[in-house]
Amino acid sequence: MTVIETPFLHHQQQNRHSSKRKFDDDDENNNNNVSDDLVSVRMRKDETKTVNSWSGGGGGGGGDGGGLLKRSPIQFFIRMMSEGNNIVMHAYPEENVKSIHERIQYMKGIPLFEQRLIYRGKQLQWEQTLAECCLQNDAILELVGRMRSTEHPQAWQVVNDMVSLVYRLCCGENVHVPDKIVKGLITTYINLALTPKPKLDADSANGYFEIFTSSSAPSVLVTLYVSPYPGNKLCADSCIRHFLNLCRSTLSKTFHTQAARVALEICKLLRRVGSHDPLYLYCRSSLGVLLEAAEISCASSEAENVRGLILVQDIFPFVRELADTLLMNLDLSIDSPSLACPLLSNVGDFTSFLIPLRTGIKEQRRLRNGSVPYHLHYRNSLLIEEIEYLHLLYNQMLCKVDTCLQKMEQRFIRKEMVQEENYFYPACSLYLSILKELNQIAKLYDGAQEKLRSVLVRQKNVLRMLLVKYAKRTDEHQWILEHKNVTDFETRRHLAMMMFPEVKEDYEELHEMLIDRSHLLTESFEYIARAEAESLQSGLFMEFKNEEATGPGVLREWFLLVCQAIFNQENALFVACPNDRTRFLPNSASKVHPLHLEYFSFCGRVIALALMHRVQVGIVFDRVFFLQLAGKSVTLEDIKDADPDLYKSCKQILDMDSDFIDSDALGLTFVREVEELGHRKAVELCPGGKNIAVNSKNRVKYVYLLIQDRFVNSVSEQVSHFAKGFADILSNSKLQQFFFKGLEPEDLDRMLRGSEYAISVEDWKAHTEYNGYKETDIQISWFWEIVGRMTAEEKKVLLFFWTSVKYLPVEGFRGLASRLYICKSHEPGDLLPSSHTCFYRLCFPAYSSMPVMQARLKVITQEHICCSFGTW
Known part of the structure; x- marks a missing residue:
């Protein structure tokens, strides 16, 4: 990141009193002290020397003796982008940039409003002097068209107007309602970025935010924040927050990466003000949100940073800062749970900053060659120091959380947690949030997952209590379902139920149904299948035609009746398992009904709604159906209940003597006989299957293909539509497969069928x-x-x-x-x-x-x- 390299506010104040300045040793030290205070515009030592050498005495080039240095002009070059040649110019350091623009207009006839001078990647402002721009002898400036030569001329004009106004405020000029004007210009700029373009891609987004940074807007705004003039700090605070709020709330992901670059520059500048400064903390959090939303990877070197992505070096100071805070306060949180409240936001920021880093490591890990040493593999991609630090941080944080959970369990044993549940919620939520992030980091390092698993197993009792008592719908604790060995049914059920939206209590928000019992299935289908998913997520209000009662009791009965109809085999949607008539799987012959796929979507919605309303409907899914909903493969042992006869036949084929099956005594080929609408037909299990005889070498493949065709391929559309309907009711449709993955088949049985014991x-x-x-x-x-x-x-x-x-x-x-x-x-x-x-x-x-x-x-x-x- 390049910033304005001179304390221009201090210099501007000097210029307002005299065009001639005198520097001695004391003055130089004072100037450096002022520049230290203005964090966004600190001057390098070599440039300080250059500025001093420019300073002279009185007019006409004569010295005035004493400590005065002789004033002399400097030579610089103007590169004309359109003509491909340079203009050689000479000017005194105290001349302002506008005078150079006027000379260019006189020499080349280019109107002032079309000119833009760029030096070291920054646009020079008219009000600045050459000394303030740190212009050195033989410097090269680029002249580009302010309006005609840029892709976004309106954006340039708006940002230039804003920077010019903020610059004047930094110089102490009084402006009526400056924050309103600056925020208005920022809003206009963002709206220009949002204006539909024929082609809006990453390059276009990059161009918009290059304008903002090239015009020195971030550094000028931060300079306003540290300005000593009354009202400037509040004005800058309001404007910077306004800019970041607009970036977070209105910009699409196309712009998030580049908006993050601007936020990063502001954060770096504000960090010098103080790591506890409120505006810095807000900007850091906003940067994290933009990084998370942008879903970008971090580059590890400038060479890889060709598109202006965030560098690993840029991100890691914030990771270290947040990690140090978390580690320092974790031990204290168990005795003072109130300390965990501010740490919760830190964990969110910590996670956001780690997302692009973890993504970069994952991308490189896919390319990893097992024969290459771990540290050498990353030498040219991600920085070794950062990778090693993250691994060390993982171990330290896991150890801290382990200790905290041990102390928390002791409080549970003493029943302190029961008495002060709300008091301990921040600490419990903090530990669960950190474990969630450690679960992600563990996947990046060899042996790290085993360490995490050992801690989870050791602390499984307290974890179960925390998850059941403190997991909320707004939290993301589904990660624990990856470690089923540390959970029990109550924990898995609770976390699965958190994936559903909460049923509303306000009847006006409920989806209303008035159904005739004599047309129960068809009318229920119309009310549920044709409704918008969002209207069903609030809950249902049920009433039967010509009956007095309404309310939850009627709704519970409707669930029972409609499920009886759905799983009634006369409707050909599902078939019951031979040995358990309450256990069902999709019927491959359901296509006899022209709307059968829509009915499967309807069925998925009904089952999800029954779970959401906590109604046990008395039916369960067969294992092969459950596994498909969870995205898992079906094996021979899984079909034992669904088709006992086929299971026995396949077992016999696999257990037969090799010589007997190779004799072709069974006469089997890779074909399955299927009965459809009263007719039998042969379905090849693979291309040319009717000509492939089953023998001892291919019988395993034959059994696999037979099971896949019978239980998977034949009902794939039905399962897919059921899953889509089920996902419609979840608070996030992407959680559908994870909902089933997080449960055991027996868990869903208990949730749908309820207690198997006789009523006591x-x-x-x-x-x-x-x-x-x-x-x-x-x-x-x-x-x-x-x-x-x-x-x-x-x-x-x-x-x-x-x-x-x-x-x-x-x-x-x-x-x-x-x-x-x-x-x-x-x-x-x-x-x-x-x-x-x-x-x-x-x-x-x-x-x-x-x-x-x-x-x-x-x-x-x-x-x-x-x-x-x-x-x-």
Whole structure:
């Protein structure tokens, strides 16, 4: 990065009093001190010497004795880009740039407004003197057209106007509402970049931000920030934040890389003001956001930096700075969790800065030759020092987090965490966030993943507690699912459920459905399949036509009924496994229905919505279906439940004596017989399969291709559409495959089917409260005695009548959203019980005898009685 090399504010103040200056040793020291304060425009020693040699005495070139140096003109060259030759000029150091432009106009006839002088990559401002520009003897300046010779003339004009105004403010000039004017010019500049162009590519984006840097806008703005004049600091603070906010919120990714270059230059300059300066911290965070959004790699040398990408050397000072802060405060966070709050933002910045570095290392690792030593492999790509530092940092940070988790577990044991859950949330979130980043870094170094895994296994108990208690939907803790051996069902389920949006409580935001029971599947399809995915993510509001009830209880019943219809084999969408009629996989013959693929998308949405609403629907997916949704391959052992006969046949083929199968006694070729719409046809498992006999050498391949064709290829479209429908309901559709990868097949079984155990009356009773009755009332004693004598199916029907819950969660009654209630009704004593399923309330009058109560309960435990909520 090149900046203005002279403290021009100080020089400008000197010039406002006299065109002749005197330098002695004391003055020189004072000048250097001032320039140290102006961090964005520090002057190099050789240039200080040059400026001093320019300074002279009185006019006419005569000296005035004492400490005065003789003034002399300097020679420089103007390179004419259009003509290909140079103009030789002589001028005094105190002359301003505008006078040079005027002489060029006189010599070449080029209007002033079209001229732009570039020196050392920076545009020279009219108000600057040649001394302030550090122009040396025999310097070469480039003259380019300000308007006609640039690709973005309007952008040049806007930035030049802004720099000129800020320069005047630095010189102490009073301007009415300067921050409003500067921010207006910045907004205009950004809007110009956003204006649709016929061809907007990386080169165009690069051009826009080269304008901003070439015109010295970043350094001038930072100079305004450290300016001693009243109001300038606030003005600069507001304008710099405004620029970065616009870059983050309005620019597309096409511009993010170049916007990051500007943010980087501002950060470097502000860093000299102080590493704790509020504006610096804000700019550093903004730079991290731009780096993360740009998804760029870092170059390791200027030679690789041909497109103006960020250098490794540029990024690493910020990585070190953030890492030092994190390491220093990690130990303190366990005893003072409030310290973790500011560190959470540091972890976010830390991650953002590491993204391009990790990407660069990954790219080089793909090219890595195993015979080349690790450190030599990177010698010409990424810097060895940075790579080694990152590895060292990984080990230090992993050790620190390990210690913190040990202390946290002790607090759990002492039950301090339970009493002060909110107090400890920042620290817990901090440790999980750091572990997430360490998980990414570990993939870059040999042996690092094993170290991380050992820590996770050692701390698995406290990790499970942290994840279940403190993982939020806004967090990204899915990384832990890569380490299933440190998780349990409760942890995996909790993290999977965090991938769904939260169901809204406001009925106005819910997707409303009014469905006729007699057309349940077709009307449900219209409401769900035709809806926008965003409208379903808020939740559902369900009502059956001509029925009184609404609310969550009705919705729970609808889920059960629509899933019964979806997986009813008469509808040909799914087939049940022979040995478990509640376990299903897609039907390859579903194409008999012209809308079958749309129905599979509908099915995916329904299952995802059932999970989101935490409704157990009583069905599960066969293993081969689950594996395809998780993007995993299907093997012979996986088809055991889906097709036991085929499984046995394939096992026999693989176990047969080689001589017997080579004798062609089976007469098998690479063909599968398929029955479709009542007709049988032969499908080749590979090109020319009907002419390839199965033998001892190719039988493994035959079994593999047979399984792939039978369970994968034949239903690939159905699975794909189901997965797309499921992804529509997730908060991020990209999480679909990861949702299934993070679970075991048995986990999803438990989430969809619920508890496999018989309903426990004691558990039921323990989670029931009373309203109008007391637990000691005779009617309550009769009730539980009658329930205890019911069959398993009658208990399910009674529970469904009471709550619209037919399948309990795996935790039993404890897993329900609410406790259950038995309420005393004041109706005549012979009426049937009633229920408010939304609130888990069962109401019945004070029956006169146990036989009367039993008769009434017998009526409602008949399946057909529970199929509606009353008509009107």
